[in-house]
Amino acid sequence: MELNERKELAEILFPNIKHDRAYYEEKYPERNLKDGAMVTRFGPSPTGFVHMGSLFGSFCDSVFARQSGGVFYLRIEDTDQKRSVENGVEGIFKDLEAFDIKPDESSVVGGNYGPYIQSERTEIYQSYVKDLIVQGYAYPCFMSEEEINSIREEQELSKIKVGVYGSFAVDRDLSLEEIKERLAKKMEYVIRLKSPGDSKKEVEVVDCIKGKIKFPEHDIDTVLLKKDGTPTYHLAHVIDDHLMHTTHVIRGDEWVASLPLHVQLFQILGFKMPNYAHTAPITKKDDGGIRKLSKRKDAEAKVSYYEEVGIPIEAVKLYLATILNSNFEEWYLNNSDKSFEEFTFTFDKMAIGGTLFDLDKLNNISKTYFSRKSGEEVFNETLEYTKKFDLEYARLLEENKSDMIKFLNIEKDSSRPRKDISKYSDVKEEFSYAIDELFYKENYSKYTGDKKYSTTLIRDYVESVLDLDVSNEEWFNDIKKFSLDNGYAASPKEYKQDSSKYKGHVGDICEALRVMVTGRDKSPDLFSIVKILGKDRVLERINFYEEKYNK
């Protein structure tokens, strides 16, 4: 087809395009940023929620943009209406907000490079495609679904590359007259790329994470504009990232295979190539195999899961940072007082293969997070959590606020704070003894030992020896002395040396007191608990124990 014919065709196909490429190039000028500033983007489909993989991606985007003094924007990729869910966009913003990921530009906050919703950019895509037709790099294809399917079957059978290319692209060289005839018959069509590639030649792409990758050149006449005039991902990606001046396309590794196509589109359109960074998938062990974390099968793939089970968002972010850069973990260990934002993330410390999602590690990070928070902070955050997920407990927390904070503060001052909570929902169980109402209701459900302890001895100790106003050391000396006076060894060591001389040792006395007071045989520092409770409540609990077990 001659140039003037192609021009005619372009006008027939796109009679209503108001602006040409030059208009858009001028409308969206180069961004004025300092050297090295990265422009990144997150492009979710409006499916209603964010899953772990895309959270990880958007986390990368925001981190790299922020630390380079660049821009991170959010673009809704809704070119496929089937994927859209009602209020899907709101869901995405909500999930991102929960993780403190705030785009500098988006359909919500605006920006100079909008619209930030692809379905509102149709005219832009079409105007570039119109130009591609004039240049002979695109053509209307009238093949039916059946035709394409039968070609594919044939190709699969003869074990050659699948797709519309070369001699399989039957509409590639239609004459203007033939096209006009089909148009007159109202035949449906898509616009395909007239690929200039030669699969015998190689293209090399440098990926920021994976390094050099070589491919055969792309030679398939990929669909650019669908039947409804809407762009495919490939076209939209190339045009948007050019016009929005993305410097680093950070996306999932499922896209590397289409890199040769994208490179070709950038070349044909005369655009400067962005840098690419393809991130490894987050995987999970399943039936002995390893697979990508799936939002359908895995609860933990949904970002809202962490909020529901009560894992602090900060801990999830820390975990994301540790899988983002392999050297982050060690840095954080040595710089625990700093925020993760002070760490400089780089592409070359990112995983190339898949990363197994390690809940154990997340738990540990979470425990460390809690151990560093003051009792009051833990209280407030837990209260907020329970207000959403456990109203009854929220009420109890509020009624027992000052005691509760004291309990949460036990052993906090030491250089080795306790690490016994990994999620907000653990507080209720771990501190079941802290609130009378809960203690008496669920009492001893946690104590499973068969040992019965003598209440007379313990009551005697509390009434005659226990002094709440002494130091921890004095308290322990007192209880040692009491043990000795009653035929118990003052230390387990002495008891072990000659067990026949004693009925037991201090540990047994402590254990008895612990079980009576807390309803469990393991607890934080006993004296601290007893001090907070006060003598009266301790005695009440001893009576309660007696009622329940010794009658």
Add this chain to the structure above:
RNA sequence: GGUCUGUUGGUGAAGUGGCUUAACACACCACCCUCUCAAGGUGGCAUUCACGGGUUCGAACCCCGUACAGACUACCA
């Protein structure tokens, strides 16, 4: 079938030709400390980097082949 990518302990991984008798962290086990637990301390946990071959004085690191795994192969993104 084709095209890409990967394969270091139970897990995440460091490692880019001699400093590696393979870091660090999580998990697990043992011991110590100790009134219990948690924390902390000490030690154990790959004699070897999927396998085979090659290059080299020397390889987890470079090359080739094989095996296995993953991604992609849509008018979905």
